[in-house]
Amino acid sequence: MKTLSRALLALALLGSSVAAGCATGAGEDDELSGPRPERARYKNLSRSGRDVAEHDLNRDTEPDQWAISAGGRLLREERDMNFDGAVDVYLHYCPSGDLLEEEMDLDVDGLIDVVNIYRSGVLVRKEMSIDFRGQFSVVKYYATDGTLSRIERDSNEDGKVDTWEYFQDNKLIRVGRDVDRDGSPDVFKDATGG
Numbered sequence: 001m002k003t004l005s006r007a008l009l010a011l012a013l014l015g016s017s018v019a020a021g022c023a024t025g026a027g028e029d030d031e032l033s034g035p036r037p038e039r040a041r042y043k044n045l046s047r048s049g050r051d052v053a054e055h056d057l058n059r060d061t062e063p064d065q066w067a068i069s070a071g072g073r074l075l076r077e078e079r080d081m082n083f084d085g086a087v088d089v090y091l092h093y094c095p096s097g098d099l100l101e102e103e104m105d106l107d108v109d110g111l112i113d114v115v116n117i118y119r120s121g122v123l124v125r126k127e128m129s130i131d132f133r134g135q136f137s138v139v140k141y142y143a144t145d146g147t148l149s150r151i152e153r154d155s156n157e158d159g160k161v162d163t164w165e166y167f168q169d170n171k172l173i174r175v176g177r178d179v180d181r182d183g184s185p186d187v188f189k190d191a192t193g194g
């Protein structure tokens with residue numbers, strides 16, 4: 001079973017883009033089938049009809065961690081990292097129990113700034129809002145061994161990637177740019193030369 005899912009993961013990573021998902025058997029991705037899964041960054045989180053378990057990590061009698069489950073399955077955990085009563089980190093889980101996504105509000109303003117996306121519990125993608133305004137203009141892709149493979153940047157925040165940085169052994173080797181603004185790179189530059 002593990003070997004099979006690893007093989008599927010490797011296959012998935014061969015593609016140019018890696019979709020979020022639980023990488024488990026068919027039918028277990030029902031929660032993710034829509035274009036907008038329940039996420040803090042889409043502001044569509046719900047606790048309605050779910051079991052909510054509260055925890056008080058710093059023992060000040062105020063809860064700071066919540067586990068939200070449905071039908072005995074843990075959907076997500078919410079954490080208040082700075083103990084101000086507002087949630088800053090959301091952890092979303094696969095039916096298998098593997099971590100699927102991590103949403104983080106780094107500057108505690110209520111907007112998600114970083115999303116880490118996992119497959120079979122391994123980090124494959126990191127989406128970053130570098131100006132903390134909720135636009136994920138930098139996306140980092142990781143290989144199965146954990147090394148950085150590519151960074152895509154939407155420098156002018158028009159929703160289209162314009163710069164592709166390719167990495168090998170965590171070193172920048174090539175940069176691609178989209179000069180005709182069609183969303184794919186046209187000009188490449190070798191970044192290894194001295």
Ligand SMILES: [Ca+2]
Nearest residue numbers: 058060062064
């Ligand atoms: Ca507390």
Ligand SMILES: [Ca+2]
Nearest residue numbers: 080082084086
């Ligand atoms: Ca907080």
Ligand SMILES: [Ca+2]
Nearest residue numbers: 105107109111
């Ligand atoms: Ca924020």
Ligand SMILES: [Ca+2]
Nearest residue numbers: 178182184186
């Ligand atoms: Ca182009």
